[in-house]
Amino acid sequence: MATQLERIIPPKIADDGSVHYSSVTSPPDQSTAVCYMVPRRVIPVIFVPGIMGTNLAKKDTDPPEPVWLLDSNSTVKSWMVSSAADRKLILDPEKTTVHTDGKIATGTAQTEAELHRRGWGEVAYMSYGGWLVWLENALNDAHAETDYGRKGLRESLCHIVTPGLEKLVFDEVALSYKYQFPVHAVGYNWLQSNAVSAARLSARIDEITAWYREQFNYRCEKVILVTHSMGGLVARYYSEVMGMRDKVLGIVHGVMPATGAAATYKRMKTGTEGAGIKGALTALALGPNAATMTAVVGNAPGPLQLLPSRDYGMGWLRIRDGERFVALPESDPYSEIYTVRGTWWGLCDDQLLNPRDTAKKIVDQDWKKFSELIVKEVEPFHDRISGKYHANTYAFYGDDENHLAYGTITWTQHAPPLLRGGSPPITDLLRKRGSEDPATGDQMIETTQNGRAVFSKFVLRDAEEHGDGTVPVRSGRSPGHQVHACTAFAGIDHEGAYKVDATRLFTLHAITRIAQSVKGTALDYKA
Structure with a gap:
């Protein structure tokens, strides 16, 4: 008897994120078309950036007029020569808002329109573009190149050691493939209080989950948060102070200044530090001296909360x-x-x-x-927020003698x-x-x-003090025994914390393990 042949029909994603399959009439070989179904249960993974990692625009301008836009070196070079007076006038918490039309990274199966809907244009392309692409592809890799997940990155984590975490097992990885993990980004006006930013995060999470329910009738009740730096404080306030923890399956914090950073004091006194040519240019853009830093930070609750x-x-x-x-x-x-x-x-x-x-x-x-x-x-x-963390939290921080930070x-x-x-x-x-x-x-x-x-x-x-160049070990490790894992990594700098393989794999591992918490919830297939 002849062996039945199968033809894999890959899904096609439309502009609105819906999934479609198309096939011509079966050829003479009588092969069978096979469609791998896309899960109808969705857990959005929401990235919350750090301070200065959200694009900002002037309020009430049409079209929006960006004032802080991190698309490329050319979009930030004007800040290198901006006076203290100009900075105070432009970077005013009450006169700025999130700019949603920043550059969007390419390299995923999604359309630009879909990624714009997901908020990718809100965050700094220079800092996070490559990271968002990597995460989206790692979490949505059920395609032929990975043998539909059987040879994907998540499966590889069953065989390699991730610092601070136990190896994944096959059943954990298999469960994760029963869900969609669309990667979103939610920016915030980092000049305003992180409490205000948490309120924006809350509203956006409600919008995001409702969209999947209403647009496709998917089951979507909870999210996973991944944060960078000050974004961790925003997420903690949302989850633990605003009482929204039940809407969150878990949180991964990267290089969070959990108890603050003495570098904030240092920058108010002497400006932003920067080593090498790139560091010196960054310092010029962010504020090279006390006058330029104080004019902005001294009037902005968000940075002061660091x-x-x-x-x-x-x-x-x-x-x-x-x-x-x-x-x-x-x-x-x-x-x-x-x-x-x-x-x-x-x-x-x-x-x-x-x-x-x-x-x-x-x-x-x-x-x-x-x-x-x-x-x-x-x-x-x-x-x-003192001592308050979501019950399902994973964190990593920098501990490197080559990236010293101000502990004292x-x-x-x-x-x-x-x-x-x-x-x-x-x-x-x-x-x-x-x-x-x-x-x-x-x-x-x-x-x-x-x-x-x-x-x-x-x-x-x-x-x-050892650290990541900004957050010292004493602050980065302070979540300690209050979270599932709090792991130190060498070789990472603060801004580029998600640009290295080790921390990316830690985050993917943590997300996969957090996903196991669907058991007993409305997202559980047994529920």
């Missing part, structure tokens, strides 16, 4: 003058560092908050607004007492305003001793 919280620990700001040493905070960073006015070492120089007020006529009003941001937006946000901030007296004419009491030094060197951020402090002017110069020491 400051170290109480959970970060005490004594991370250090001022050293020879053998004399002060470590702050002792108990409260908000009152001891962030809202201290008129000192050279406090977080914010009130003279830099509003570069458009050149005569400083409203400096008191500007300071009041800033201090209220700390008291009403930053501290409460930190307290609300240390100001060191540059000249010994003999060369500067004496050593005034350190309490005198702490009470003074400084004169900042705009090129380096060094602080010159003038005091009086025995009727003579004495000058002290304090210099910020380089980063010394």
Whole structure:
């Protein structure tokens, strides 16, 4: 008896995401057309980017006028020469909104229109374009090239060791292929409070799941979140503070500053750091000195919420003058560092908050607004997410001696007492305003001793703690025992955390394992 031949008919995806099969009449060989059905149960995988990773546009402009667009080097080069005054005017939390029409990466089976619907145009192409393509293809690889998943990346994770995770088993991988995992991106206005961004995430998740139910009558009730950096804080607030955890199967956090990052303080004092040519250009775009950074960050609750919280620990700001040493905070960073006015070492120089007020006529009003941001937006946000993680969380962070981060901030007296004419009491030094060197951020402090002017110069020491160049180990690993896995990786830098194979495979592995949580839910095939 002749062997029955089969012809595999691949699915074709229409502009609206629907799936179609087409075949001509069976040829003389009497082969049978075989269509691999696309699952009718959907678990959207939603990527939430980090700070500065969402494109922004001016509010109420038609067509939208982008002001922060990370499509290519040419779209960011204007920021390299932008003044502090221009930055404050343009990057205003109340005058900006998410720009949805950024460049969309190619290389998937989806149309550009479908990926635009999924929000890919909201996030930075330069940072995330390649990553989104990789994730979409890895999660939707039931096609001939992988023998319909039998030789896909997920199957390979049954045979290789993923740091921090047990090997997948065949049944886990097989279950994952019973679901669609369309990859979405949800950006947010990173200048605004992360609580506001969480509300946007909430609305978008409801829209996304409803679309699959209403458009195709698919079963779609829950999502999986994958976050980068500050996006993790947004997701935690959505899941745990807003009480939306039941809409989330699980979360994968990448390089999240779980308890904050001292680099936020450092950048407010001396600008964005950058090593090498690429790093130097990045620093110019983001803000190369205290003036350009303070003009934006000092008026934006989102970036300020990256400051170290109480959970970060005490004594991370250090001022050293020879053998004399002060470590702050002792108990409260908000009152001891962030809202201290008129000192050279406090977080914010009130003279830099509003570069458009050149005569400083409203400096008191500007300071009041800033201090209220700390008291009403930053501290409460930190307290609300403190120690709170979704029950099905996986996380990874950087731990690399080649990507040092600011775990502590240390100001060191540059000249010994003999060369500067004496050593005034350190309490005198702490009470003074400084004169900042705009090129380096060094602080010159003038005091009086025995009727003579004495000058002290304090210099910020380089980063010394292992990390990813931005988030130190102490913050990255802090989820620790509160999550299923919290794994350290060497060789990753903060911005490019999802550009290396190791962290991509960790994320794919975690998503596949999170998918097992469908059991007992409305998505379970037994339900």
